[in-house]
Amino acid sequence: MHAFDVLGDPVRRRILELLVDGERTSGAITDVIRAEFALSQPAVSQHLRVLREHGFSSARAEGTRRYYTVESAPLLEVDAWLSPFRRFWDQRLDALETELARGRRAAGRHHSPLAQKGSGSTRMTDREE
Structure with missing residues (x-):
């Protein structure tokens, strides 16, 4: 099974999301998968097995519990x-970042006492600020 076949399933993607924050039993x-996807315990176990067999997760036993963790190689x-x-x-994200920065600068100018027009005062230009 190719990595994208493994990741193509929303249940397996959700399991990996749960494991991003650390090891879980x-x-x-x-419990989470059954609540969100209405799957049986054996069905969840099957997804865990697929993730384990294809290297996306590993499991360690501690007593009667199995602890799963995400593996980074795949x-x-x-x-x-x-x-x-x-x-x-990347270009679109860079453009979005630029626009957000412009918006923050513009919002800062509108709230700055120097940016507000008062009687007898002049507004500073962007170069003067």
Whole structure:
């Protein structure tokens, strides 16, 4: 199974999202997935097994509990595959960042006492500020 086949399933993606913040027990994962996707415990176990078998997660046993954690290697492969496509969204994200910064600067000028017009005072230009 290819990495995108594994990640193509919303349940498996959600499990990985849960594991991003750290190790979780299979019971804790199952509780969330059952509540969000209305799946049976065996179905959740199947998704956990797919993630484990394809290297996206690992499990360690401690007594009767299994603790799952995310593994980065397959995600790094996905990241590498996506690399040539980043140019399509990096420019747009950079443009958005620029516009947000302009908006913050403009909002700051509107709230600044120097920016407000008063009787007999002149407004400073952007270069003077």
